Amino acid sequence: MKKIVTMFLSLLLLIGIVGCTTTQDSSSNSNSGSEGDSQEQSSKILKLNNGAEPTSFDPPIGFDSVSWNALNNLMEGMTRLDDNDEPQPATAKEWDVSEDGKTYTFNIREDASWSNGEPVTAQDFEFAWKRLANPDTASPAAFLAYFIEGAEAYNTGEGSAEDMMVTAVDEKTLEVQLTSPVGFFPTLISNPAFFPVHKETVEQNPEWHTEADSYVSNGPFKLSKWTHETEFVFEKNEEYWDAESVNLDEVHWAMVDDTNTEYQMYKTGDLHTSDVPADLSEQLFDEGKAQVEDQSGTYFYRFNTEMEPFQNANIRKAFAMAVDQQQIVEFVTKGQEKPAKGFVAYGFEDPSGGDFREVGGDLVSTDAAKAKELLEKGMEEEGYDTLPAVTLTYNTSDSHKKIAETLQQMYKESLGVDVELANQEWNVFSTEQKALKLQFSRSSFLADYADPINFLESFQTGHSMNRTGWSNDEFDSLIEQAKNETDEEKRFELMHEAESILFDEMPIFPIHFYNHVYLQSEDVTGIVRHPVGYMELKTADIK
């Protein structure tokens, strides 16, 4: 027996040795990259997590945060948002607006240049913006260009590129005509969809954006290394017109998809910032470690107004008023979100300096007794003796489940209604919600551009974000009027009016406004996270 034991022990040892030596072999090849890093220890390297492989670094294609958060620092549009989320001249030195607010003329700065040393021209912008609207590009963000005269027609195949009213007057001047006086146009074009591309490179090599070698950018950083699905590295772009303001030498982006892992990497110093795992937020807030930044978006629920019993406005209102947003935020999500009592998020200033949400006030209140009353009234109107069965559907995720379970209990307690819960795989859920097959479902909205109208236009009749079957002529006309209104004060009035109609009818009800909870190393400063827009590293610094 002893023999066997010694035999196996030595075998184990052997395996161990073999294992170690083979791993050592591979270490000598695969580690060459990190050796290079350690030589430049004095340089400032920021370590971030991108979550996943970017969908694409081609501006009109990568319409998601995993692409655009990084892209926002590789490229630069005409404008760039400052610390207060206001658009500042970037590639454009300045711009003029015509009397009617419909024509914008941009002057590009002389020293704006691409990472290959060539100057950024108005032709690059014209090319890029027409490319965004080109149906052959098949850009999911193309609708953002619809503010430009002729873009929608071009995108839907009814017009041509020539009719899209964006023209390079000369090498450094770009003229754009809009469909309506869009006051927030300078903010809108800070969006990565409107970034320029280097025309020559794109025309010569359609695959230019897939590898670091061929990538040409005009922003604070350039793409120096891209190991697909593993990491990519930014280097300071010396050709950038404002290179002096850029403090970081390199940014390393990992692709870690798991929040627990991300947090653990943050703990061991492999990352400088991290999201907060759901169960830890309370604790980290208590310890004062977690930080929070507003995000312009709303977590809400949609009623299907074409399905019983939610064709009835009073029943919808009853279901909305039975919900206690404050409790959900305090005990369930625990992320210090602001409870939502309206649809438009905080952070939009009207001409007199008031915040849109604060001026609009609470449009839905928590009131169990009133809710019960409304439910009875609604049931009477519809002639129900018993309420038809209600199923609340959410797409699978722990956080959605928690909220759904809480709602279920709230309905039981304040309305005496037993709501069934159902969860679905995301893609199925999304398809069924759009097809109006769900009775009562979880939803979210994140603003694409920083204006209340972006929130409110969602519920126009037949809008692709409507998804409730709800239609109201007065609401539709108010939105149309607001879009064409040049007087800001009046425009805000119209939008307030529209929002109150939305809440009179209650095809949706809000839960909370989004925010971004994160941890950040104390050595890091100057990372800007905008409520609408993408991460800003231009002025970031590290000790």
Next chain:
Amino acid sequence: MAKYVANRLFAMLITLWIIVTITFFLMHAIPGSPFNQERNTSEAVQRNLEAHYHLNEPVFVQYFIYLKSLATLDFGPSIKQSSTSVNEMIGRGFPVSAELGMLSLAIAVISGVILGIFAALKHNGTIDYIAMTFAVIGISVPNFIMATLLIQQLAVNWEIFPVATWSSPMHMVLPAVALATGPMAIIARLTRSSMIEVLNQDYILTAKAKGMSTYQIVIKHAMRNALLPVITILGTLVAGVLTGSFVIEKIFAIPGMGKYFINGINDRDYPVIMGTTVFYSAFLIMMLFIVDIAYGILDPRIKLHKRGN
């Protein structure tokens, strides 16, 4: 034998074609679209996208287009990451998954077989109980819990290993161990049970009577027969482990194949679903075939190439 192999290879092609066909229609039957987004996208944009990827054509037409490109082993471009072809994805992901898989399989097979044999030799003894307790824990703690615990203890608290990502051999240890525990436990149990059975066979008793040492009996006589059930499951295990484990890849941020496959399904990225499925199935069928051949070689009682009883 040659004829048997030729027959099997032909059957493989047929099997693969059936899998391709069923998968193709299955994935088009489930609701969803690669362009589904929670956020706003206009209908015109949606139509442009669909036209771009021929998704507006009838499914049958799409099927024949796909078969045609498959005949040239071209899996087409991914819809989600439009600049990457599915061939590229497999080319990137498979080596990583295979490396991780081989490592954890080696751990699983070696430690599993050793545990199993020890347990069988000491049937109902202390070693048996310890080994089997170990095995039970290995089976009943799923790898995502195992992985999180390993990271928390060994990487965060003790800082022996890095937390995640895939860049050096040290990075491979934790995921390989986390991935190996389940299969190891299965192999240990299977080895033990068939070993116990074999050790009670007459020819082992004869060998014992002849005065052979335990070690000789185990190596020369018992192991060969006892490992047959292990080999049976090895085929599917190898295919499963080498083509990637989504959960482990996600937790450790490993750029392997499992991620492509699952994300492909979640995104309804049709070419990715098809490409990874075809690759996985071909690999798996090949493995099962190899197992059958190995069976014939290891077990003199089984004659595969003879037809009938």
Next chain:
Amino acid sequence: MSLPEKTNKGTPYTPDDLFVPLENSSYNVDHIAKPSVSYWKDAWIRLRQNKLSMAGLIVLILLILMAVFGPIISPYSYDHQVLTNGNQAPSSEHWFGTDNLGRDMFTRTWNGARISLFVGFMAAFIDFIIGVAYGGFSGYKGGRVDNFMMRIIEILYGLPYLLMVILLMVVMGPGLFTIIVALTVTGWVGMARIVRGQVLQLKNSEHVLASRTFGASAGRVIRKNLLPNTMGPIIVQMTLTVPTAIFAEAFLSFLGLGVQAPIASWGVMANDGLSAILSGHWWRLFFPAFFISLTMFAFNVLGDGLQDALDPKLRK
């Protein structure tokens, strides 16, 4: 010379009537002292002698009893939230603590046991029935039939499971029955392959040949000769199916199949509790994970005992 003369000479005469023929019925030279016991009864007798296995059996029974009565004896309901009372550590009030929504973990654990145990046992049972029948038949028949049947298994292995499950959920809607279908639709193939492998190995052994020579039907040979000798690997495979099914159920819940929140099975609870390890709310992972392991352990030691008890070669 005559016979009587001869007898008179030496040997005493024994008259014929002293020879009494034995009655056929009492002809039992091969009489067995022990009463004859059936295969199953013998297995049970031998199982009872295995203390560890009996302990496993008792634990399983206790778990089942707790699943039935646990939620009833608890003063809390599994879905009642007390939001202000979330994440409480185990105490005399809440034996297993509370979860993030302030629900009693004790009640939830035993409520979850109902689903997990049911799903685990059902899956193991159905896999066993289909797998043994399919694998046994395929291996016994051999040749073309075997070849064909194995190709079908390969197809089932090769099809993307996730797609099948999503389709199942869309077609059948959520529910326990859908879960069982989803778990068994491909679950049995592992069992079938193992049984087939064993049968291939055994079908040419002497006792099978003997049985066939006496004209036993295929079914009888499989049942009486092949299966008992394959029991070891089969039981191991079954013990593996139980935890796999319990966790697969958690995965299926993720796709929206199966029981809907607020009911949670052990697998779902373990999933939810995962990030609670980081925040120190260990009880949210520990209890579901512990009972899954306990079930497993009990099932395993019982399986080991059963394996020994059912193996005809070990019969005394």
